[in-house]
Amino acid sequence: MIEETLTLKNRLGLHVRAAAKLVQTASAFESRVTLNAEGSEADGKSILGLLQLLAGKGTPILVRVEGSDEGAALDAIRTLIDRRFDEAD
Amino acid sequence: MKRSLSLKGLPVSPGVAVGQAVLWMSREDSSPRRTLERDEVEREIERLRRAALDAVAEIEATAEEVRLRLGPEYASIFMAHAMFLKDRAFLAPIEKRIASDRVNAEWAVTATTDALTARFRQLAHEELAQRAADIDDVARVLKKHLGDDAGAAERLAQLDGDSIVLIADELTPSDAVRIPRDRVVAFATERGGRTSHAAILARSFGLPAVVAVPRLLASIRDGDRVIVDGRDGVVWREPSDDVLILFRERVETEARRERSLKELSIHGITRTADGEEVAVRANIELASEVKDVVEYGADGVGLFRSEFLYLSTGDVEFPSEEEQAKIYRDVLTRLAPRPVVIRTYDLGGKKGARQLIGDEANPVLGLRGVRLCFKRPEMFRTQLMALLSAAEAGDLRILVPMVGSVEEMRRVRALLDEVRDELRDRGQTVPDNVPLGAMIEVPSAAVTADLIAPEVDFLALGTNDLIQYTLAVDRANETVSELFRPQHPAILRLIRMVIEAARSAGKPLSVCGEMAADPLLFILLMGMGIREFSMGPRTVPMMKEVARGVALADATRVAKAALSLSTADEVADLLAQELDAIWGSARRREVPA
Numbered sequence: 104m105i106e107e108t109l110t111l112k113n114r115l116g117l118h119v120r121a122a123a124k125l126v127q128t129a130s131a132f133e134s135r136v137t138l139n140a141e142g143s144e145a146d147g148k149s150i151l152g153l154l155q156l157l158a159g160k161g162t163p164i165l166v167r168v169e170g171s172d173e174g175a176a177l178d179a180i181r182t183l184i185d186r187r188f189d190e191a192d
Numbered sequence: 193m194k195r196s197l198s199l200k201g202l203p204v205s206p207g208v209a210v211g212q213a214v215l216w217m218s219r220e221d222s223s224p225r226r227t228l229e230r231d232e233v234e235r236e237i238e239r240l241r242r243a244a245l246d247a248v249a250e251i252e253a254t255a256e257e258v259r260l261r262l263g264p265e266y267a268s269i270f271m272a273h274a275m276f277l278k279d280r281a282f283l284a285p286i287e288k289r290i291a292s293d294r295v296n297a298e299w300a301v302t303a304t305t306d307a308l309t310a311r312f313r314q315l316a317h318e319e320l321a322q323r324a325a326d327i328d329d330v331a332r333v334l335k336k337h338l339g340d341d342a343g344a345a346e347r348l349a350q351l352d353g354d355s356i357v358l359i360a361d362e363l364t365p366s367d368a369v370r371i372p373r374d375r376v377v378a379f380a381t382e383r384g385g386r387t388s389h390a391a392i393l394a395r396s397f398g399l400p401a402v403v404a405v406p407r408l409l410a411s412i413r414d415g416d417r418v419i420v421d422g423r424d425g426v427v428w429r430e431p432s433d434d435v436l437i438l439f440r441e442r443v444e445t446e447a448r449r450e451r452s453l454k455e456l457s458i459h460g461i462t463r464t465a466d467g468e469e470v471a472v473r474a475n476i477e478l479a480s481e482v483k484d485v486v487e488y489g490a491d492g493v494g495l496f497r498s499e500f501l502y503l504s505t506g507d508v509e510f511p512s513e514e515e516q517a518k519i520y521r522d523v524l525t526r527l528a529p530r531p532v533v534i535r536t537y538d539l540g541g542k543k544g545a546r547q548l549i550g551d552e553a554n555p556v557l558g559l560r561g562v563r564l565c566f567k568r569p570e571m572f573r574t575q576l577m578a579l580l581s582a583a584e585a586g587d588l589r590i591l592v593p594m595v596g597s598v599e600e601m602r603r604v605r606a607l608l609d610e611v612r613d614e615l616r617d618r619g620q621t622v623p624d625n626v627p628l629g630a631m632i633e634v635p636s637a638a639v640t641a642d643l644i645a646p647e648v649d650f651l652a653l654g655t656n657d658l659i660q661y662t663l664a665v666d667r668a669n670e671t672v673s674e675l676f677r678p679q680h681p682a683i684l685r686l687i688r689m690v691i692e693a694a695r696s697a698g699k700p701l702s703v704c705g706e707m708a709a710d711p712l713l714f715i716l717l718m719g720m721g722i723r724e725f726s727m728g729p730r731t732v733p734m735m736k737e738v739a740r741g742v743a744l745a746d747a748t749r750v751a752k753a754a755l756s757l758s759t760a761d762e763v764a765d766l767l768a769q770e771l772d773a774i775w776g777s778a779r780r781r782e783v784p785a
Contacts, residue, residue: 114548119326120509123272126279149281150272151308154323190509 104169105177113187116159119150121188126150128179134170136180147180196432201380201405203425204391206730208442209378209400211355213416213429215409216363226296233294237287240297243337244277251277251333268509269326276330298338305331357418361409363390373397378420380427382408394422395477398484398730402427449734462491462736465743470718472736473531474729475704479519482526484729489736492530494726495591495652495704496523498575499537510571516578524586531587533652533702533726535631536575538593540564556666561594561631562604576611580622589627591652596636601647604628625649633657633705638686641693651694652726655705659683678707679763684720684755691721702726711738712767715774718744719751746774 113121129136129147136147140162145152147166158164164184168177228236255270276282289300309324358371358379371379371393378400381390394401400422412418412429419428419439428435462470473494474485485493501511501519511519524532540549540560548568552558565572579590592604605628615622632638633654645651659678660666667676677683694701702724707713709727714735717725727735750770754763 119272119323120268123268123275126275146281149279150275151279151281155311188509189512 104167105173106165106167107177107181108163108165109181109184111158111160111162111164111184113190114160115190116162117153117156119154121190122150122153124183124188125153125180128183129176131179132168132170132172132176134168134173134176136176137167137169139165139167195430196435197411197429198431199405199408199411199427199429201402201408201425201427203401203422204403205394205399205401206423207378207398207400207446208419208421208423208439209355209357210417210419210436210439210443211357211377213359213412213414213418214356215412215414216358216360225299228290228294228296230294233291236290236297239338240283240286240290240300243297243334244283246337247333248274248277250337273326273330273333276327277334282330298335301331301334301338357420359408359412359418371397371399373399378422380405380408380418380420382406395481462739464718464739464747465741466745468744469723470736470739471702471724472732472739473533473702473704473724473726474732475726476729479523481729482523485527485530488729488732490530490729490732492527492587493523493532493534494702494724496532496534497538498534499539502537502539510574513574513578513581516575517581520579520582520588521585524582524588528586531589533589533591533629534579535591535593536562536565536572536579556660562592562600563594565592566600566603573607573611576608577615580608580612580615580626581620583623583626584621589629589650591629591631591650593631593654594634594657595630595632595644596634598640598643598647601628601630601644605647632690633661635662635686638662638690641690642696645693645697645699648699650700650702651690653687653690653701653703653705653722655683655687655703655707658686658705662686677760677764678710678713679754679760679767681755681758681760681763684716684763687717688720688755695721700724709735711735712764712771714738715742715747715771716751716754716763716767718742719747719749720755742774746770750774 111117115121117125126148138145138147138153138156140156140158143156145156147153156162156164166177166180168180170176251270251274255267255274259267286297286300286304289295289304290297293300293303295303305327309327312324312327354375356372356376358376360379360381362381362383363371363379376399379390379394380402382405383403391401391403400420402420402422402425405427408427412427416429417431417436419426419431419435421428421439428439431439462472464470471491471494473492474481474488474490475495475497476482476485476493477497477500498516501516502509520534523534538561540558540563541556549555549559549564559567576590579588582588590608592601595601608626608628612622627649629650629652630637630644630648631652631654632641632644634657637644638658641651655678656667659676659680662682663675663677663680665672665675667673691701701722703717703722704726706727707717708725709731711734714725715738718739725735750767753770754766757763757766
């Protein structure tokens with residue numbers, strides 16, 4: 104199991120489209136992905152779960168990945184968040 | 193009979209239509225609670241799962257259609273909706289409610305999603321409310337597949353007649369693409385704005401539409417006779433016979449004129465009565481409007497407002513380089529060999545992007561157009577990469593908005609060269625000479641047009657902003673809007689300076705503001721020396737007809753007289769007086785001696 108704290112940099116935080124991209128990314132891996140924001144926890148492969156985190160810009164998120172491809176999965180999620188979900192800002 | 197009533201809203205798509213009202217509520221509450229027998233529970237859960245699978249299939253098909261017809265930027269929200277319906281965290285609580293409360297699936301969907309959205313709506317935050325709207329949309333699709341379809345879709349299907357005026361609180365993306373275009377003649381909504389999905393789709397479908405009409409739903413009932421006037425932004429309920437006759441005439445006249453103008457415009461090059469060639473191009477906001485460009489016989493695209501690629505995502509997300517390149521390539525290929533002028537993002541000012549820029553005390557004098565591009569180098573760079581990648585597909589010309597100085601154009605040129613090298617390093621072929629032009633819409637650029645012209649490949653006059661900035665008048669401000677006069681001597685002098693600058697530098701110059709779409713001003717501009725015009729696709733045939741009916745010699749004479757006058761009123765009067773004479777003389781010339 105590996106984990107890392109990442110910070111949301113895009114303006115809208117985990118809004119519907121960003122959450123969809125995260126689900127898409129996480130679902131490409133076999134590992135279990137869990138996100139923890141300010142005490143709430145959500146399955147990284149559930150769009151509803153991610154939305155319910157109500158995570159806005161600047162929220163630190165603890166990403167926990169567990170499984171055979173955990174390294175690659177965490178890399179992919181970090182890249183997506185660092186790239187601000189390919190949004191305007 | 194109901195009293196006649198007129199309601200005012202925001203006109204977002206021109207034209208006028210008369211029809212029978214059909215109300216469409218985006219939140220239809222029509223799923224009564226039914227208590228299940230104990231042995232029905234399992235079957236009900238199975239029914240829910242099957243409906244979810246069907247709904248996913250439908251949403252993914254819609255997404256695909258939207259991607260093909262309108263581009264990928266519209267499709268992403270549908271993919272997110274499909275994800276909900278595959279998400280156990282979304283479905284499990286609904287199943288649980290069916291089992292524990294022994295209720296029908298429709299009721300369980302409503303109860304569960306209402307509880308969910310209430311939580312988002314309580315937070316009273318605009319962005320979070322949007323999440324609630326998305327969940328509502330998903331719930332609606334799901335209920336539709338459960339057969340709970342006593343809502344608007346069914347009423348649309350059952351209604352007799354073929355002239356439906358859709359009256360809605362608002363149209364979500366999934367509603368808007370489902371509008372049955374063969375039977376709906378217009379729509380009006382209580383909410384929405386000029387850049388909302390529904391408004392953009394209405395323009396691209398050619399449906400008259402008025403949005404942001406206060407008290408619309410409280411005023412109109414199903415079956416009411418309604419007129420939607422998309423030009424003046426008026427919705428009439430149960431119009432009196434006099435009003436109705438007047439509008440019916442307008443509908444017929446517009447249809448007739450459109451038919452005959454369309455036929456006129458198709459044939460080849462447009463020449464004035466004395467043989468001077470004139471190019472009449474189209475302004476577009478979406479790739480889907482290319483068919484209008486062709487249908488209305490425009491000589492290419494004079495202004496592709498690329499910022500709508502971003503605004504149509506709801507001010508959220510820029511399309512990637514690949515997505516943009518695909519759209520540009522598609523437009524260029526379909527219109528080749530006609531030229532396509534793509535204007536780089538003109539965001540800021542009053543045009544959306546408040547989210548992108550933040551609050552400004554005076555946005556019209558703030559971070560907009562090319563200024564924003566320099567502040568967001570990655571956004572701009574990505575667009576230039578996409579443009580140059582697509583350049584080989586046709587006759588691409590790149591236009592830069594809100595240029596105020598020579599330095600800005602030099603900076604863009606340097607960036608474009610850098611991007612070209614980078615693409616070539618990647619192994620792509622990029623043409624050497626993709627024309628780069630400056631939009632002249634700020635007085636500083638108009639006054640220094642002679643300095644800018646030698647540094648660019650072409651110039652384009654944006655008259656709307658040029659008038660606003662020169663006369664210091666916001667046309668949307670009712671208290672001063674009558675001071676917004678294209679005929680003002682200051683405007684005519686500035687345009688004359690720009691024409692002279694372009695001519696002595698040997699650079700092409702076009703006009704793509706609304707001035708180009710007014711017949712009298714079109715003739716004036718032609719007389720001053722303009723030969724390239726750009727306007728909404730539907731106006732193209734009319735202006736081609738105007739150009740054909742006028743002799744350049746007459747237009748030149750009128751322009752010279754207009755430039756010697758002291759007031760906007762005098763210029764307007766002169767143009768009105770001269771028009772009859774000009775047309776008569778051109779008609780006489782057509783008759784062979």
